[in-house]
Amino acid sequence: MSGNGKVIAYQGERGANSHIACKDVYPDFEAMPCRTFEDVFAAVESGEAQLAMIPVENTIAGRVGDIHHLLPGSSLHMIGEHFMRIKFQLMALPGTKIDEIEQAYSHVMALGQCRNFLRDRNITAVTAADTAGAARFVAGQGDAKAAAIAPSLAAEEYGLEILAHDIEDAQHNTTRFVIMAPEPIDLAASDGKAVTAFLFQVRNIPSALYKALGGFATNGVNMTKLESYQIEGSFNASQFYAEIEGHPDERPVQLALEELGFFSSSIKLLGVYPAHPARERFG
Incomplete structure (x- = not known):
């Protein structure tokens, strides 16, 4: 245990890339390895750890699929992101x-x-x-x-x-992590560039997704990520994970989210956090 009693959990063994990310971003925390992502989420939800370092996507391998299926049932909030160049x-x-x-x-x-x-x-x-x-x-x-x-x-x-050293063929190999915590951070719209992440399910009506997303285009809100996945054993991809540039307190974002609500059966805010400087490079 670290001297200040703070712990950040990650999936994998000691020496893994997620371990390195923990040390880079939170050097004063004790990094706690966990066998599965479920164990990572459980460690933070139980109070055994204060934070979680979660890889969500890689420039080569794409998204980390398991994570998106854990988000709907989790009580954790995204409070930050970290981009890390992967070297082998x-x-x-x-x-x-x-x-x-x-x-x-x-x-x-x-x-x-x-x-x-x-x-x-x-x-x-x-x-x-x-x-x-x-x-x-x-x-x-x-x-x-x-x-x-x-x-x-x-x-x-x-x-x-x-x-x-550095034997990888692709020099652009980068993994994006999100930091998760039991409580959201208090981030104001005036604090700088922000990312808002959320889950939503569209209503069972024709063109629901098209209509739900129209507000982001008409209000000039940039949606940087939209991913769908099946839920409850259905082959209908009705649940979506999205990230947008902007803060919910900004008027264009407010209007876009209001329109999303008209055509969605549920919306779950996952986090509002500062945009990492590397985001522009990989956007």
Whole structure:
């Protein structure tokens, strides 16, 4: 436990990218690993942790699907966002030479991101559950021919030596995280650029979605994200997750949300938080 008793929960093992994000944004918090995203949400809702660091999308892999299915039933609020450049390192037992490596273990997405590096060195890719877990496995296996592809923090956590740095093929690989807490933050419209996130279900009437979204266009509100997913065993995609640029206290946003309400059976505000400076680069 940290000296101030503050804890931030994340999904994965120590040394994972989510662990790094926790350390980057909240260095004074103790980062608590959890097995599943459900466990992360439960840790904050129970008070075991004060915050959660949740990956929601990646520039290559797209959205993290599990998260959107947890949001409707959660009592947590989004209070911030963080963009993190994802870098992968090749790591092995101390003293190992790179030309000794025959197999590299990692998550399937990480292996795909480092395909050129592995092919050029004739290293066989072996799928593992996650990147940090692969590093832990290599450290415990004791095989000098095996390596892991993982973030640099994993090498520190499990006593491995980095043989090659930043081996990913795509240099733009970036993950966006949201920070979640039991209570919303008090953010005023005058505090700067804001993001408003919400869930909504459209009414069962013709052209409901088209009509529901019309207010954002007519009022000049930029909707940066709109995603649909099935609920309650139905094949009809009637629930949507959306993000807009702006604060609910701003008149154009007020008008757009009012029109959304006319054609929606429910709207759930998930959070109003400051827009991260990196948002413009990936917009």
